[in-house]
Amino acid sequence: MKASARHIAALAALGILSGASTLALAPRALAEAGHPDRAATVRPSNTRLEWQVGRQDDGGPPPVRFVYGLDTDVAVWGDWDNNGSKTPGVFRAGRWLLRNSLSAGNADVEVSYGRAGDVPVVGDWDGDGRVGIGVVRGRLWYLRETVTAGPERQFGYGTVGDLPVTGDWNGDGTDTPGVFRAGDWFLRNSTTAGDAEATFRYGRAGDIPVVGDWDGDGRVGVGVVRDHTWFLRHDVLGGTHHLSFPYGDGRAYPVYGPPRVLGPIPPAPAVTPIVWGRFPHPAPADSDAQLIANILRNANRYAGRTWWSSAGFAAQTTPYLTFNGTGELNIRGPANQAFALAVSLRTGAYNASHAGVSAAEARQRAVRLAVSLAARHQVNAVSGWGSHWQSALWTARAGFAAWLLWEDLPAADRENVARMVAAEANRFIGYSVPYYRDRSGAIVSPGDTKAEENAWNAMVLQVAVAMMPNHPNARTWNSKNVELMISAFSRPSDVGNSTVVNGRAVSDWLKGSNANEDGVLINHGFAHPDYSTTVAQNAHAALTSSMAGQATPRAAFWGAETIYDALVDKVWVPGTTYPPRGMVLQPGGTCYVDDSPRLYYPQGNDWGTDRYIQPTLLDVQAQAFGFDRLASQKGLYWQRLHGQGVLNQQARSTDGRTYQTATEDTYAGREELVAVTAAEAYLTKWIVAQNAWRTSNDPV
Structure with a gap:
C-alpha cells in the first residue's frame, strides 16, 4: 500500500515531509510485534565501554548494566545470531567483535570488514531475516549481507559530514540507507545510489538521530536524542514525537544512533581555589560603587523574577539544566547570568528582598547554571556545545562563575568545569x-x-x-x-x-x-x-x-x-x-x-x-586601572553619567529589566549582557577596595 497523495500532502503542509515522498507504507510482517526496542546507551568508563540497557519509555534506572569493549572502540548493536534480541558489539579498526548476550565477556563472533576510520552500519540488506554488516567511508557505502562472508554491495549516498542511519523505511522487510543532516532526514528504499525517496524534518542540528521499533508493532520508528532526552515517534512519516523521556547522561551515547568513537574522558586538571582570606576589606560603600551595585541588583531582580522562568529553567527538575541547543543564544545568556549571580553573591552586593529570591536560592541557581553548562560542554557530553568561534567567551563566563562558587560544587562537577576550561584553552x-x-x-x-x-x-x-x-x-x-x-x-x-x-x-x-x-x-x-x-x-x-x-x-x-x-x-x-x-x-x-x-x-x-552599560564598564575600568590618563582622567565623570543612564533605564520597569523594546538594543541576549557587564564593573570596584590589584611586565 502506497501513501495516499492526500496523506503526503497533509504531512508536507505540516512541515513533516518535504521533497521526494514515495515511501511505501506497507505493513511489515509482525514477527517482532510485542518486543519494542529499549533505550540503550554506551559511555566511556575507565578505558572501557559501559553499556546500559533500559526500559522502553521512561527515565528509570537501566535494569541491565555491563562493560564490553574499549573506550576507543565504536559501539554497534544488532541481532547477531538472529534470535530476535539485539546485543552489543564493537568495531575496532576494521574488526567486528560481537556478543550474543547482554553481558560482559569475550566476543562470540569476530569478523574483519572495513578499516580504521570507517563508520560501521548494521541492517538486513536483502530481506532474508538475517542481519548484515557494513561500513560507510565518506559518502561510499559497503554492505555485506551476513555477519561473516557473503555478497557485497557498494554505492554512494549522502554527502561527507552526514550521519548515516539505516532502517526498513517502507515496511518491505529490507533495511536501506538514510542520512541525517542537521534535523533533515533523507531516506532511500533500496541499497543503491540515487536521490532520496523521502525527506522530512524531525529534530535539529546537534541532535543524535535514532532508529528503532519503539512500540513493538513491527514497524520502524525514528527519533532524536537531545541532551540525553529521547524524542521518539512510532513511524517514519507521522506527526511529531509520540513519547519523550530522559535516559542516560551527558557522556552516554544512544546505541541506536550513528556509531562513533567516544574516546576516554580527559582527566580533570587540578584547580587552585580562590583564597578568600586574601580579601579582608569591606565591600566598597562609596556612592560610585553603590551606583554600580544598584545596577547589578536590578539585573539580579530581573534574573530572579522574570528570566529564570521565561528561560524555562523553573520547570526543569533534572540535576542538569537543558539549554535547548548549543548555539550562542542557548549558552551565552545562562553563562552571563551565572557569572552575574556569582559575583553579586560573593561580593555581598546581592539583595534578596530586592531580587525577590533568597540568597540561598540564588546561590543554588547560580551553581546549577554553572555546573549544567560544564556538564553540557562537548568535553563532558556527547554532542555538547563548544569549539565554537565564540565559545571561549561563554566558557570564560561559566568557568569564572563556577570558580567563584567552587566550595559549593560537588567533586564531579568541579572535574567537569576543569575539563571544560582546559579544553577551550587548549584550542588556542x-x-x-x-x-x-x-x-x-x-x-x-x-x-x-x-x-x-x-x-x-x-x-x-x-x-x-x-x-x-x-x-x-x-x-x-x-x-x-x-x-x-x-x-x-x-x-x-x-x-x-x-x-x-x-x-x-x-x-x-x-x-x-x-x-x-x-x-x-x-x-x-x-x-x-x-x-x-x-x-x-x-x-x-x-x-x-x-x-x-x-x-x-x-x-x-x-x-x-x-x-x-x-x-x-x-x-x-x-x-x-x-x-x-x-x-x-x-x-x-x-x-x-x-x-x-x-x-x-x-x-x-x-x-x-541606548546601550549605556558597555561604556559604564569601560569607564569604571579606565578609572580603576588608570588608562583614562589621555582622557584627562575623566573615567569617574563618565561612569557616573553612563551608570546613571542605566539606572534610569531600569527604573522604568518593576522587574529591573533595562530595555523596554528591542529597538533600544537589538541583541537578543541584551538583559543577560547587562547583568554580566554590571557584574564585571562591580567586581572591579570590589577588587580595588581589597587592594588586590597589581600589574607585571615580567616575561610570560
Missing part, C-alpha cells in the same frame, strides 16, 4: 591570531576588526591560568593570552614598536593591527564605537589575576589609553568622510557626549543607540 595552543590589517598595513579582513574576537578569546586563557596555574600548559596559555591581548587593540604603528611588553618587543608579538591609528575601530563596515568598549574584555585579565593572587600582565592594557581617548576626545566633523563607509553623520562632536549618558555614533549603530 598553536592558534594563528587574526587581524584587520597585516604588517604592511593592507586590510585583510575588510570591515571587520578582530579586536573583540581576540579579546574574548584571551578571556578563557585568563580564566585557565588563574584557575590552573600549575597546569602543564599554563605557560603556553599565558603566552597566547598576552599575544591576543596585545593584538586586540594594536595600531598600524605598533608593528614597528620596540616597547618591551611581558618579555618581548611589541613588534615581535604582532603580525598586524586591529585599530586605526587614531584609536577608531572598524566593524560591520563602519566606525563602530561599541567595539571600542570591548577594551574591557582585555581588562578582564585584571579580575582573574587578582582573584588568583597573580599580577596582571601589562599586555592587558596595551592600546587601551588610545582607544578610550578616541571615544572621549576625538571630534567628528559632519559631512566629512571616514573610510570605509564614508560620510560622518550629524550632529558631530565626540562619541562621549558631555553631561549625557547617550553616545554619538558618527556612522550609525546597528545594535541600537
Whole structure:
C-alpha cells in the first residue's frame, strides 16, 4: 500500500515531509510485534565501554548494566545470531567483535570488514531475516549481507559530514540507507545510489538521530536524542514525537544512533581555589560603587523574577539544566547570568528582598547554571556545545562563575568545569591570531576588526591560568593570552614598536593591527564605537589575576589609553568622510557626549543607540586601572553619567529589566549582557577596595 497523495500532502503542509515522498507504507510482517526496542546507551568508563540497557519509555534506572569493549572502540548493536534480541558489539579498526548476550565477556563472533576510520552500519540488506554488516567511508557505502562472508554491495549516498542511519523505511522487510543532516532526514528504499525517496524534518542540528521499533508493532520508528532526552515517534512519516523521556547522561551515547568513537574522558586538571582570606576589606560603600551595585541588583531582580522562568529553567527538575541547543543564544545568556549571580553573591552586593529570591536560592541557581553548562560542554557530553568561534567567551563566563562558587560544587562537577576550561584553552595552543590589517598595513579582513574576537578569546586563557596555574600548559596559555591581548587593540604603528611588553618587543608579538591609528575601530563596515568598549574584555585579565593572587600582565592594557581617548576626545566633523563607509553623520562632536549618558555614533549603530552599560564598564575600568590618563582622567565623570543612564533605564520597569523594546538594543541576549557587564564593573570596584590589584611586565 502506497501513501495516499492526500496523506503526503497533509504531512508536507505540516512541515513533516518535504521533497521526494514515495515511501511505501506497507505493513511489515509482525514477527517482532510485542518486543519494542529499549533505550540503550554506551559511555566511556575507565578505558572501557559501559553499556546500559533500559526500559522502553521512561527515565528509570537501566535494569541491565555491563562493560564490553574499549573506550576507543565504536559501539554497534544488532541481532547477531538472529534470535530476535539485539546485543552489543564493537568495531575496532576494521574488526567486528560481537556478543550474543547482554553481558560482559569475550566476543562470540569476530569478523574483519572495513578499516580504521570507517563508520560501521548494521541492517538486513536483502530481506532474508538475517542481519548484515557494513561500513560507510565518506559518502561510499559497503554492505555485506551476513555477519561473516557473503555478497557485497557498494554505492554512494549522502554527502561527507552526514550521519548515516539505516532502517526498513517502507515496511518491505529490507533495511536501506538514510542520512541525517542537521534535523533533515533523507531516506532511500533500496541499497543503491540515487536521490532520496523521502525527506522530512524531525529534530535539529546537534541532535543524535535514532532508529528503532519503539512500540513493538513491527514497524520502524525514528527519533532524536537531545541532551540525553529521547524524542521518539512510532513511524517514519507521522506527526511529531509520540513519547519523550530522559535516559542516560551527558557522556552516554544512544546505541541506536550513528556509531562513533567516544574516546576516554580527559582527566580533570587540578584547580587552585580562590583564597578568600586574601580579601579582608569591606565591600566598597562609596556612592560610585553603590551606583554600580544598584545596577547589578536590578539585573539580579530581573534574573530572579522574570528570566529564570521565561528561560524555562523553573520547570526543569533534572540535576542538569537543558539549554535547548548549543548555539550562542542557548549558552551565552545562562553563562552571563551565572557569572552575574556569582559575583553579586560573593561580593555581598546581592539583595534578596530586592531580587525577590533568597540568597540561598540564588546561590543554588547560580551553581546549577554553572555546573549544567560544564556538564553540557562537548568535553563532558556527547554532542555538547563548544569549539565554537565564540565559545571561549561563554566558557570564560561559566568557568569564572563556577570558580567563584567552587566550595559549593560537588567533586564531579568541579572535574567537569576543569575539563571544560582546559579544553577551550587548549584550542588556542598553536592558534594563528587574526587581524584587520597585516604588517604592511593592507586590510585583510575588510570591515571587520578582530579586536573583540581576540579579546574574548584571551578571556578563557585568563580564566585557565588563574584557575590552573600549575597546569602543564599554563605557560603556553599565558603566552597566547598576552599575544591576543596585545593584538586586540594594536595600531598600524605598533608593528614597528620596540616597547618591551611581558618579555618581548611589541613588534615581535604582532603580525598586524586591529585599530586605526587614531584609536577608531572598524566593524560591520563602519566606525563602530561599541567595539571600542570591548577594551574591557582585555581588562578582564585584571579580575582573574587578582582573584588568583597573580599580577596582571601589562599586555592587558596595551592600546587601551588610545582607544578610550578616541571615544572621549576625538571630534567628528559632519559631512566629512571616514573610510570605509564614508560620510560622518550629524550632529558631530565626540562619541562621549558631555553631561549625557547617550553616545554619538558618527556612522550609525546597528545594535541600537541606548546601550549605556558597555561604556559604564569601560569607564569604571579606565578609572580603576588608570588608562583614562589621555582622557584627562575623566573615567569617574563618565561612569557616573553612563551608570546613571542605566539606572534610569531600569527604573522604568518593576522587574529591573533595562530595555523596554528591542529597538533600544537589538541583541537578543541584551538583559543577560547587562547583568554580566554590571557584574564585571562591580567586581572591579570590589577588587580595588581589597587592594588586590597589581600589574607585571615580567616575561610570560
